[in-house]
Amino acid sequence: MWTFLKKDMLVLVRDKTELAVLVLMPLILTAILGFALGSIMSGDTESIEAKIAVVQQDDPESGVETFLSEIDSLPIPDQAKVEMGDAAESYNPAAIIEEAIKETELYELDYLNYQEAKDALQEEEVVAILRIPEGFTYDALTNLMLENGSGAELFVEKDEHDAFSNSVFEDVVDVIVDQMNTVSAIAKVSGENGVSAIDETAPSSTEQIGGMESVTDRDSMSSVQYYTFGMIAMFALYIASTVATKAYNEQLQHVFNRIILSGKHPFIYLSGKGISSFLLVCLQVLILISASIFIFNSFDVESLVDIAGMALITVVYALCIGAFGALLTSLTMRANSEAVTGIFSGFIVSILAFLGGSFIPKTQMPDIINLLGEWTPNGLALTAYLQWSQGLGFEYIVPSLTRILVITVVIWLISIIIFPRKKVV
Amino acid sequence: MLETVDLKKVFKQNVAADDVNLYLDRGESVGLLGPNGAGKSTTISMISTLLKPTSGEVKWHGDSVIKNPSLIRDVLGVVPQEIALYEELTALENLRFFGKIYGIKGKQLETKITEVLEIVGLTDRQKELVKHYSGGMKRRINIAVALLHEPEIIIMDEPTVGIDPQSRNYILEMVRQLNKEKGMTVLYTSHYMEEVERLCDRIYIMDHGKVIATGTKEELTSILSSEETILIELDQSYPQLVEKIKQTDGVLQVVEHEQEIKLIVPKGNRLLGKIFQLAEQEQAQITSINVQIPTLEDVFLHLTGRKLRD
Numbered sequence: 039m040w041t042f043l044k045k046d047m048l049v050l051v052r053d054k055t056e057l058a059v060l061v062l063m064p065l066i067l068t069a070i071l072g073f074a075l076g077s078i079m080s081g082d083t084e085s086i087e088a089k090i091a092v093v094q095q096d097d098p099e100s101g102v103e104t105f106l107s108e109i110d111s112l113p114i115p116d117q118a119k120v121e122m123g124d125a126a127e128s129y130n131p132a133a134i135i136e137e138a139i140k141e142t143e144l145y146e147l148d149y150l151n152y153q154e155a156k157d158a159l160q161e162e163e164v165v166a167i168l169r170i171p172e173g174f175t176y177d178a179l180t181n182l183m184l185e186n187g188s189g190a191e192l193f194v195e196k197d198e199h200d201a202f203s204n205s206v207f208e209d210v211v212d213v214i215v216d217q218m219n220t221v222s223a224i225a226k227v228s229g230e231n232g233v234s235a236i237d238e239t240a241p242s243s244t245e246q247i248g249g250m251e252s253v254t255d256r257d258s259m260s261s262v263q264y265y266t267f268g269m270i271a272m273f274a275l276y277i278a279s280t281v282a283t284k285a286y287n288e289q290l291q292h293v294f295n296r297i298i299l300s301g302k303h304p305f306i307y308l309s310g311k312g313i314s315s316f317l318l319v320c321l322q323v324l325i326l327i328s329a330s331i332f333i334f335n336s337f338d339v340e341s342l343v344d345i346a347g348m349a350l351i352t353v354v355y356a357l358c359i360g361a362f363g364a365l366l367t368s369l370t371m372r373a374n375s376e377a378v379t380g381i382f383s384g385f386i387v388s389i390l391a392f393l394g395g396s397f398i399p400k401t402q403m404p405d406i407i408n409l410l411g412e413w414t415p416n417g418l419a420l421t422a423y424l425q426w427s428q429g430l431g432f433e434y435i436v437p438s439l440t441r442i443l444v445i446t447v448v449i450w451l452i453s454i455i456i457f458p459r460k461k462v463v
Numbered sequence: 464m465l466e467t468v469d470l471k472k473v474f475k476q477n478v479a480a481d482d483v484n485l486y487l488d489r490g491e492s493v494g495l496l497g498p499n500g501a502g503k504s505t506t507i508s509m510i511s512t513l514l515k516p517t518s519g520e521v522k523w524h525g526d527s528v529i530k531n532p533s534l535i536r537d538v539l540g541v542v543p544q545e546i547a548l549y550e551e552l553t554a555l556e557n558l559r560f561f562g563k564i565y566g567i568k569g570k571q572l573e574t575k576i577t578e579v580l581e582i583v584g585l586t587d588r589q590k591e592l593v594k595h596y597s598g599g600m601k602r603r604i605n606i607a608v609a610l611l612h613e614p615e616i617i618i619m620d621e622p623t624v625g626i627d628p629q630s631r632n633y634i635l636e637m638v639r640q641l642n643k644e645k646g647m648t649v650l651y652t653s654h655y656m657e658e659v660e661r662l663c664d665r666i667y668i669m670d671h672g673k674v675i676a677t678g679t680k681e682e683l684t685s686i687l688s689s690e691e692t693i694l695i696e697l698d699q700s701y702p703q704l705v706e707k708i709k710q711t712d713g714v715l716q717v718v719e720h721e722q723e724i725k726l727i728v729p730k731g732n733r734l735l736g737k738i739f740q741l742a743e744q745e746q747a748q749i750t751s752i753n754v755q756i757p758t759l760e761d762v763f764l765h766l767t768g769r770k771l772r773d
């Protein structure tokens with residue numbers, strides 16, 4: 039198999055124009071689209087600013103009081119009681135939430151009662167409701183500091199139409215919850231160990247809240263970033279047609295017969311095409327992202343997790359393009375004509391790229407197109423890249439990746455079925 | 464050791480190979496001679512398992528190759544009619560790739576590559592891209608690839624098409640050496656009768672998908688033992704003269720090519736005088752006249768009424 043891959047790579051490397059199309063074109067387009075449409079995009083970012091309804095059903099003060107009277111009766115050292123008490127008094131969930139959301143500069147808060155909030159959501163005046171249920175403060179404190187009870191829950195209700203700002207909002211809520219846990223965890227540790235740590239909780243907690251800025255910064259993604267991923271998603275598709283074209287040439291040059299004569303099973307050949315496409319896409323993405331970083335200074339790669347996520351998305355997407363490579367190879371050999379790859383690279387790629395949001399940002403396209411886009415592998419890959427680069431968690435990209443994998447399997451099956459087993463000379 | 468039994472291939476309405484029966488013994492050099500479209504390549508493709516016959520069998524030591532293609536794949540080296548190489552790769556890279564897919568590895572592969580490059584005389588040019596090669600060099604590498612896995616039988620489909628006489632000579636001599644010195648069994652396909660005459664112990668003549676004659680060169684030309692060939696050269700072409708000669712009693716076949724006329728006539732004929740007479744009537748200038756021993760070309764002419772090449 040390695041023999042096949044090495045040969046495929048060599049053949050491609052010798053083809054300078056093809057290489058240029060696969061690597062330089064996407065960079066040029068990223069530059070053009072990114073800078074030309076940059077202003078439109080930044081206008082768009084501001085429009086994300088939306089209202090969130092906060093429904094406060096809890097009475098934090100009485101929650102803290104109940105908690106304090108409870109620890110009073112506990113058989114623990116007085117000093118610990120004092121420290122826990124201090125920590126509890128400074129623990130105000132509503133305040134933490136408010137501060138966290140303000141930091142994002144994306145949302146305005148509206149304090150409403152539950153019914154008003156529901157109406158507002160219905161009217162799309164707010165994009166989400168964040169409800170702090172009765173007893174939240176008390177539950178949170180007991181659970182976090184005393185490890186009693188089943189914990190406290192925040193309730194989030196969202197407007198299902200606006201998937202994009204929702205996912206951002208969910209992320210914000212995640213951070214808030216983390217935030218609350220961190221604060222209390224530190225408080226708990228200090229409660230066990232002595233006084234000195236308590237003072238540190240305050241600075242460390244503000245630092246944590248400040249840390250959110252990095253997350254929200256990413257929300258205002260630059261258009262160059264957007265198009266870097268858009269072009270990656272699009273030009274990976276060309277790899278499939280390139281590989282199939284090379285396969286067609288192998289047939290034209292009669293080397294395919296030679297391969298068959300050697301007794302190699304035709305499916306080994308087909309798998310070779312799939313794997314070549316896969317490797318080429320991985321390589322292409324690596325080059326394009328690196329180039330985008332160096333030329334456009336478009337990303338701050340902040341951690342290994344960032345890279346790992348990108349790598350995961352790339353691998354999954356590359357698997358899918360591998361399947362496309364095999365499919366186009368099968369079709370080309372079945373039809374014994376270059377028309378297949380011609381139609382694909384000249385026509386289908388553009389359509390897929392359009393639907394998938396490679397040209398016009400998803401936020402500016404009609405829902406119906408976005409819906410279709412969510413069934414194209416490139417659209418899914420783009421979504422996943424965007425979500426990940428905005429710092430959204432693993433669980434957000436899983437559905438897209440799963441769908442890509444399903445498409446991959448289906449396409450592989452089709453290509454195996456239509457691959458001509460016996461070549462007619 | 465290799466034989467075909469009533470091998471037949473029908474493409475839509477076109478019968479490309481029609482009940483072809485041929486065999487190869489170890490160490491033999493066998494020629495398959497026929498004009499373009501005779502069905503030579505089709506027959507070879509079926510023997511080498513690239514093409515499934517409509518009916519008939521290919522047998523290797525009595526076992527069906529159609530049922531079990533792997534029987535023959537290792538022992539067969541096939542030099543296709545077309546250049547089957549990666550043009551974008553160098554000769555060396557091509558050899559490495561094809562060697563590896565035949566399962567030859569490492570040192571053994573390098574040794575083998577050195578050896579076949581030596582045989583085809585391209586050791587010096589091995590690092591050049593195939594697309595920069597001349598036609599003759601491509602043909603030679605095309606052959607080299609088929610030799611890598613030390614096949615017992617080598618099948619060559621018109622390996623000298625479209626190249627200069629020097630390369631052609633080189634290839635013919637190479638094939639002769641492979642056969643005579645290395646004991647390789649050769650099935651050599653061509654539409655050049657000189658080539659098969661020079662190389663082959665036995666010859667099959669094909670036309671329109673059928674084997675129309677077979678035997679050694681001597682056996683085949685003895686078909687014409689009772690005939691001889693007269694070659695007349697004129698100063699220009701005289702269609703009317705050709706017509707008149709055709710109508711002359713005793714003339715068996717007539718073929719004209721520009722100012723050349725070739726006749727097959729019974730041995731001991733008395734036709735020369737008549738021909739001079741006709742030429743006089745047509746005011747044709749005979750520049751030379753030649754009575755020849757029959758060649759395979761003449762055999763083909765005798766059998767089909769057509770020339771091997773047009």
Ligand SMILES: Nc1ncnc2c1ncn2[C@@H]1O[C@H](COP(=O)(O)OP(=O)(O)O)[C@@H](O)[C@H]1O
Pocket residue numbers: 462463474475477478479497498499500501502503504505506
């Ligand atoms: N794949 C094919 N489909 C249809 N007809 C074919 C095909 N291959 C060959 N033929 C026909 O079969 C006949 C024999 O061709 P071929 O075996 O290539 O002859 P040769 O090698 O002797 O020149 C020709 O008439 C050719 O047109």
Ligand SMILES: [Mg+2]
Pocket residue numbers: 500503504505544620621
């Ligand atoms: Mg042929």
